[in-house]
Amino acid sequence: MPAIAYLECSRCHARLSADTPQTLCTQCPEGPAGALYVRYDLSPLIGSAAKDVVGERPGTPWSGMWRYRAVLPDAAPVSLGEGWTPMLRSKRHPGLWLKEEGANPTGSFKARGLALAVTMARHYGLRKLAVPSAGNAAGALAAYAAAAGIEAHIFMPRDVPLANYVEAHAYGAHVTLVDGVISDCARIVGERKQAEGWFDISTLKEPFRVEGKKTMGYELVEQLGWEYPDAVFYPTGGGVGLIGMWKAFDELEQLGWVKPGKRPRMFAIQSSGCAPVVEAFDQGAVASQMWRNPETAASGLRVPKAYGDYIILDILKASGGMAVAVSDQDIFASLRDWAASEGVFLSPEGAAATAAYTQLRDAGELKASDRVVLFNTGSGLKYTDVIASALGLQPP
Ligand SMILES: Cc1ncc(COP(=O)(O)O)c(C=O)c1O
Ligand SMILES: [Zn+2]
DSSP states (O other), X not given: OOOEEEEEETTTOOEEOSSSOOOSOSOOSSSSOOOEEEEEOOGGGOSHHHHHHTTOSOXXXXXXXXXXXXXXXXXXXXXXXXXXXXXXXXXXOTTEEEEEGGGSGGGBTHHHHHHHHHHHHHHHTOOEEEEEOSXXXXXXXXXXXXXXXXXXXXXXXXXXXXXXXXHXXXXXXXXXXXXXXXXXXXXXXXXXXXXXXXXXXXXXXXXXXXXXXXXXXXXXXXXXXXXXXXXXXXXXXXXXXXXXXXXXXXXXXHHTOXXXXXXXXXXXXXXXXXXXXXXXXXXXXXXXXXXSSOOXXXXXXXXXXXXXXXXXXXXXXHHTOEEEEEOHHHHHHHHHHHHHHHOOOBOHHHHHHHHHHHHHHHTTSSOTTSOEEEEEOBBGGGGHHHHHHHHTOOOO
């Protein structure tokens, strides 16, 4: 595991030390402070010999996403078995794969980012962590904090899926339900953190959640034989996975671990009831506007303004991808279709990606032969209340 060389600001490129816990850039001359990227000296890892070491020494704690320990910070992992999730080939579409992130501990991809954030929090000796969450980040933080013996303070909207509320409680977190959306929860954490002594691990306000999520980029490339697909579909709220995967592609190219070729087109998928990134992309804007009255049953996509919107929009443009909105009606139609025809119980967020795939294929934006990876970011089992209601099922 490499030592961190420095943290780099995504806006002004200032370099900060990782010797003490950092949040956002302290050097940005104007505007909102930039999110920080973790940088290493990767030169000793360049070439295929180093790549072949990935996956050796299976077994705790180096299984799952920790197979990429060579490109993760040098700290003792807090692990519950996250990562190395199945890459399922569609039964019906030959070029289509589904990355099944519902197989992670706590049933969502949030496990990756929070495993690393909590690993580093323990490494730095932090004792109290706080997070605003649409639901799944809360469950993941609560689990990893419990495993590390650290306090978790969680703020989530009152209408989160029941599973997120129950799991956070069961893991012993301090849970506050808020009448509002995730941005209201973030405001409360911001107002109280200093007095309470909380370290804020909100999306992109510390550097390690992105670093954990970047393992999705390494994994999808390795699982496709160290080759890029043509496109990646990512259900986007705060956009951490998209940003993390793009960072992985930068590193993979620097390392010479990926066969040279065109990077995948990146597609950010949102619900038409909360689509600030789609609106900004369609207008050619460099940042999004706060979305008023966000409304979607895909709770992870109910993010009215992503802190890293400027990075997301940059990536979509650089990759030749786009931002796409799908209706909740199409989300649940696709969820039913994939459950009945492919045997996969998607989260509503994952079903946004499958619905968008159908939409873009129908529009001729993608061909049947295009190799496409869709992210099912969570298990449908975390949404039984939400899905029952959408399908008109009465609890037995
Ligand atoms: C299942 C699921 N998918 C997607 C998202 C959006 O993730 P991100 O904030 O990284 O864009 C979330 C966030 O809560 C989620 O829980
Ligand atoms: Zn800066």
